Amino acid sequence: MSEIATLARPYAVAAYKRAKETASTAQWSETLAFLSAVMKDERIAQAADNPKVKKEQFTAAFLDLCAGHLNGESENFVKVLVANGRLDLIHSIAEQFEYYRAEEEGYLDVEVCSAYPLEDGEHAKLVTVLQTELGKQPRLHVRVDESLIGGVLIKAGDRVIDASVRGQVQRLATRLYN
Template sequence: MSELATMARPYAAAVFKRAKETGSAEQWSETLAFMSSVLGSEEISTVIDNPKISKKSLLQLMQDICQSYAEGEAGNFLKLLVANGRLNLLPSITELFEAFKADEEGYVDVEVCTAYELSEEAKQAFSEKLEITLSKKIHMNVTLDPSLIGGVLVRAGDRVIDGSIRGQLQHMQKSLQ
């Protein structure tokens, strides 16, 4: 994954710079998300990986599927990716673009895993504490993972806060060995 991210970073940075210049970050966000979801299809990924499919045919296929999402600058970007054989980088480009956008807008996407369902009040209180801890506004996505036994596991970018009982037991096990 890190190799893909390394190759995708210049493309994502260029798209983000252009989106900032034109004030079209939301539009680019939607476009990249749509194109990435198209590539997530098993049928399309099979076509992309087929060396017998010409770049021209591949570009036409993607333009037909993406239609209004592949117009103007987005269409040129799609042509560039196909011409350079980098269409497979689109999901990584999308992820990096969203990270650049979040950083620019002063928020961070946070994944919170809990052992039990949180009430709305608990989510709100936890969200406020995380904003203070991370010094940014957050967009929180909460999932359930009963294997945590209790507590929470928080992922914010490359930062992980493990307050789960499972994590504490694993730490204790390592300490005893």
């Protein structure tokens, strides 16, 4: 996994630097997210990795598929990735780009899994608590996971806060069996 991150890093850094130079970080974020979504299609990923497919043909077909979603710079970025056989790294490139953007803009993307949908007051309180705890402005991405039974599971960068009933039951079971 770290090998993929290492390979993707120079591309993410280059994309982020260019986005900063042109004041287009939001546009680059959308473009990289789009490219990442396109590459999740198994057929496209297989075609990108197929040594029998000529790079020029694949590039032309890929850019046709993405027509209307890419500008000139992002098309050139795709061409460089295909030429270097690195299009499969686009998901990691997009993740690292978002990390650099978050660091620069002073926010942190936080994934919150809740057993139930959060009410507005709960959402606001969670933002306040996380901002104090993490020292950055959290951007919450909330999803419901009923298997948690109750409570929340929070992932912020490399930190995980398991305040779910399921997590408490698992920890209790571990202590009882050890």
